[in-house]
Amino acid sequence: MTRLSRAALPGVPAASRTGIVHLGLGAFHRAHQAVYTEDAGPGEWGICGVTQRSATVVDQLRPQDGLFTVLERGRDSVRCRVVGSLREVLFAGAEPGLLSARLADEHVRVISLTVTEKGYRRAASGRLDLADPLVRQDLAGGTAPVTAVGRLVRGLQARCASSGAPVTVLCCDNLTGNGAALRDLVADFCAALPTAEGDPLATWIAGHVRFPGTMVDRIVPATTDADRAEVAARLGVSDEAVVVAEPFRQWVIEDDFAADRPAWETAGALLVTDVAPYEAMKLRLLNGTHSLLAYLGALAGHATIADAVADPEIARAAEGLQHRDAVPSLAVPSGVDAGAYCAEVLGRFANPALRHRTTQVAMDGSQKLPHRLLGTIRDRLAAGETPYWAARGVAAWMVYVAAGRDRFGRPLPLDDPLAGRLRAAAGDARNAAGVVRGLLAVPEVFGTDLPEHHALCALLEEHTEELLALVSGKRCENDVSH
Numbered sequence: 001m002t003r004l005s006r007a008a009l010p011g012v013p014a015a016s017r018t019g020i021v022h023l024g025l026g027a028f029h030r031a032h033q034a035v036y037t038e039d040a041g042p043g044e045w046g047i048c049g050v051t052q053r054s055a056t057v058v059d060q061l062r063p064q065d066g067l068f069t070v071l072e073r074g075r076d077s078v079r080c081r082v083v084g085s086l087r088e089v090l091f092a093g094a095e096p097g098l099l100s101a102r103l104a105d106e107h108v109r110v111i112s113l114t115v116t117e118k119g120y121r122r123a124a125s126g127r128l129d130l131a132d133p134l135v136r137q138d139l140a141g142g143t144a145p146v147t148a149v150g151r152l153v154r155g156l157q158a159r160c161a162s163s164g165a166p167v168t169v170l171c172c173d174n175l176t177g178n179g180a181a182l183r184d185l186v187a188d189f190c191a192a193l194p195t196a197e198g199d200p201l202a203t204w205i206a207g208h209v210r211f212p213g214t215m216v217d218r219i220v221p222a223t224t225d226a227d228r229a230e231v232a233a234r235l236g237v238s239d240e241a242v243v244v245a246e247p248f249r250q251w252v253i254e255d256d257f258a259a260d261r262p263a264w265e266t267a268g269a270l271l272v273t274d275v276a277p278y279e280a281m282k283l284r285l286l287n288g289t290h291s292l293l294a295y296l297g298a299l300a301g302h303a304t305i306a307d308a309v310a311d312p313e314i315a316r317a318a319e320g321l322q323h324r325d326a327v328p329s330l331a332v333p334s335g336v337d338a339g340a341y342c343a344e345v346l347g348r349f350a351n352p353a354l355r356h357r358t359t360q361v362a363m364d365g366s367q368k369l370p371h372r373l374l375g376t377i378r379d380r381l382a383a384g385e386t387p388y389w390a391a392r393g394v395a396a397w398m399v400y401v402a403a404g405r406d407r408f409g410r411p412l413p414l415d416d417p418l419a420g421r422l423r424a425a426a427g428d429a430r431n432a433a434g435v436v437r438g439l440l441a442v443p444e445v446f447g448t449d450l451p452e453h454h455a456l457c458a459l460l461e462e463h464t465e466e467l468l469a470l471v472s473g474k475r476c477e478n479d480v481s482h
């Protein structure tokens with residue numbers, strides 16, 4: 001079958017130059033920012049997509065002239081859309097010089113990132129982990145940078161030394177205060193350089209680079225061979241870079257740019273002065289609930305998020321987290337109906353067509369929980385309240401780590417940058433108190449305050465005891481939420 005390309009599928013708009021460099025050319029970027037950018041002005045802003053981990057994405061996209069299909073799966077609808085906003089595709093590990101040239105290019109006005117929470121290599125403090133060997137390698141210089149922050153700062157350094165043109169750095173990852181967080185990581189990197197090198201760079205960045213915060217939202221399950229086969233059947237060409245997504249998408253961006261940008265608002269993005277309320281709402285009501293569903297659902301033997309949310313006991317836990325714990329912890333943006341937002345989120349999760357796997361959402365829990373559940377827990381404890389359902393979600397993660405199997409005895413994958421440390425910390429899965437104490441003692445996840453909160457520890461132990469009994473086969477079926 002003919003491969004997707006501009007020749008095979010004429011008419012897809014093509015940008016004449018690259019205005020955006022994106023680090024982290026994964027499925028989410030292609031289903032989200034790349035679509036918004038094309039909708040903001042077909043052919044107006046070309047993206048140089050940079051993959052960091054392997055050349056696979058390059059091999060999928062370069063032969064296709066950067067074209068890819070978004071396979072949009074609604075409950076009762078399927079839509080294929082070929083997107084053409086990717087103008088260049090490069091593998092940072094093989095083409096560091098080209099990456100540096102693009103980041104320094106004065107025609108590049110925006111540098112965006114989706115490198116996942118773990119990609120920023122942060123310490124327990126949330127600042128740059130200066131003990132990380134790869135961060136230290138990038139600080140030493142002399143070789144091509146290999147970390148996201150290292151590549152970004154070295155690119156800004158090249159920009160400072162050449163055009164000096166202002167640029168906006170747009171973090172599009174699910175981090176609390178993502179714009180300021182990335183700005184601080186860049187500052188940490190500069191401060192760790194030799195003074196003569198780092199100080200003038202930090203000064204230039206302060207005057208020429210902006211780091212607006214964003215909230216990004218679209219559910220993008222992993223692509224399967226069946227998805228690729230469906231696109232081939234529908235389009236009559238083969239596409240190795242298909243991404244699957246729900247119809248819903250949302251992008252809220254702080255309007256704080258150093259230079260011009262695509263008119264994303266014409267594509268439905270919301271430009272605001274303060275993204276924090278939108279970001280907190282999304283992280284706690286959507287992502288926190290997603291993680292609770294993933295862990296309770298996986299332990300109960302549910303393969304997908306839709307299966308988990310169809311389980312009445314787990315749905316009750318999800319609604320409890322949303323309405324009893326998370327909504328009271330939020331400053332809901334004016335004009336936004338939190339109840340309707342919660343219901344819409346659960347409706348999106350219930351879409352069976354997405355087949356979004358619980359184990360996919362369960363990945364990287366050590367990086368996700370602090371933003372998704374622990375902020376809610378800290379705020380509710382500070383208000384003198386008991387975050388019962390948020391604690392249930394944390395306990396489900398603890399049992400997922402400690403037991404490593406569902407209630408049918410089937411193994412559950414622990415895909416997490418701290419996997420080895422977490423397993424060691426959890427210890428003997430038959431000892432609920434030991435599991436809780438051991439995992440609470442991992443500061444990158446729980447800091448130093450939560451382990452000292454005795455009422456929380458007791459609540460976590462209660463939940464963990466019940467859930468461990470479930471996966472050891474000592475509990476009645478389906479009763480995973482209470």
Ligand code: CS2
Binds near residue numbers: 216219220361
């Ligand atoms: C999910 C997110 O995999 C996960 O952790 O919670 O990718 C989620 O689908 C997106 O944030 C939705 O916008």
